[in-house]
């Protein structure tokens with residue numbers, strides 16, 4: 104029987120060329136030296152198949168075999184995985200200038216108005232004095248939160264404490280940035296959708312020749328979503344333009360501040376236009392919303408799991424604040440045990456377990472290992488935070504007292520503990536984030552007894568992690584709440 108000849112005609116020469124280049128990269132050693140050790144990858148996808156939904160976990164397993172500096176390939180992107188405090192210091196301090204860039208992700212282009220978001224303006228907005236000026240707003244929102252929790256606790260209902268605190272944090276962020284609560288535009292659900300799309304794994308970011316095809320449809324959906332949000336933001340800016348001049352520094356929210364910066368500073372080093380303002384608004388909202396509430400959620404879960412620690416936190420609050428009033432931000436400095444509890448929770452449940460990817464701007468050789476330009480860098484703070492060589496044999500245990508007598512803090516100088524990163528790209532919202540997390544927790548635990556529902560034992564509390572833009576728990580902590588003996 105006659106068979107059809109196999110047709111070898113190459114209909115897509117460009118694709119074929121890229122595939123060949125890719126294969127050459129896999130088999131050829133780098134020209135300028137030895138890459139850090141790492142497992143063998145597959146053609147085209149490299150090590151993408153090894154990462155799964157919670158990449159910090161398999162990356163820790165691999166680092167145990169290949170060491171604290173490991174090289175892998177995500178699609179065609181050379182990627183360095185750092186898993187020890189010493190190597191974290193080399194990347195984030197010693198050679199910070201080389202690694203202070205961020206990779207350009209395809210979807211970020213749609214959200215961030217061509218990546219106009221980063222820059223000095225964020226630091227200006229998140230300065231100590233600006234954060235201070237929003238103290239009354241936080242106080243008011245916190246008071247409303249306590250009132251609504253009390254109503255729910257009076258009716259003996261089960262409360263989804265995680266959801267309640269999340270909405271509190273969202274309202275605080277919203278008022279600080281825009282000056283009003285969510286509800287006018289149904290903005291929050293659009294932002295949530297945008298964040299989910301932004302956090303989704305986009306094949307085009309790793310296998311560049313698939314970029315233009317947008318096979319998952321992420322870019323298309325993202326464009327549609329950001330168009331809706333752009334409409335909201337335009338309206339908000341227009342409204343703010345009208346009253347920025349009249350306010351003259353009084354009760355200015357972030358949009359007012361940015362508009363006045365745009366007016367006064369545009370000829371100097373800080374250039375801001377309307378797109379910058381919109382990009383920064385989205386950026387700060389996204390960074391403020393999920394991070395603080397995820398951190399709070401983990402602390403609540405750990406407190407429910409460790410009644411001993413809960414009792415000690417409440418005793419500290421009774422001693423420092425007393426039972427006659429609510430917690431004030433000015434109390435936070437004196438609540439040293441609460442601070443250790445928050446730090447301990449951030450150690451084992453970092454909100455960004457691999458930080459946000461950094462990218463190198465030039466070739467560099469560190470301790471004999473060659474790291475090519477445009478390598479992506481993942482700092483596995485989750486693995487470092489649980490390393491028994493760094494934190495002693497009880498590294499996996501929740502034990503806040505481990506910080507007693509140490510000078511370790513969240514400022515990014517202690518490379519075994521980097522919940523906010525370190526160096527040039529460190530979180531500019533550290534002060535705000537820590538204030539909100541400690542304040543909300545202090546108020547919650549001071550005013551209410553939280554108990555697990557249906558006689559559930561603390562040992563049965565589910566601490567599974569869920570994939571997301573940050574690292575949240577799989578299940579929100581639902582608790583039975585009763586009023587504590589504070590006079591409300």
Ligand code: HEM
Pocket residue numbers: 205221225229386387388390391392394395398454455458459460461521522523524525527528529530531532533535536537540
């Ligand atoms: C508990 C709360 C928070 C935690 C744990 C946290 C953690 C982090 C981490 C780990 C990074 C990446 C650092 C790196 O890649 O080296 C980061 C970046 C960032 N955070 Fe936060 N953050 C929190 C709250 C906030 C808040 C409240 C804001 C703003 C209102 C904020 C704004 C930002 C911004 C703009 C960046 C990007 C900085 C850059 O790329 O230069 N964060 N944050």
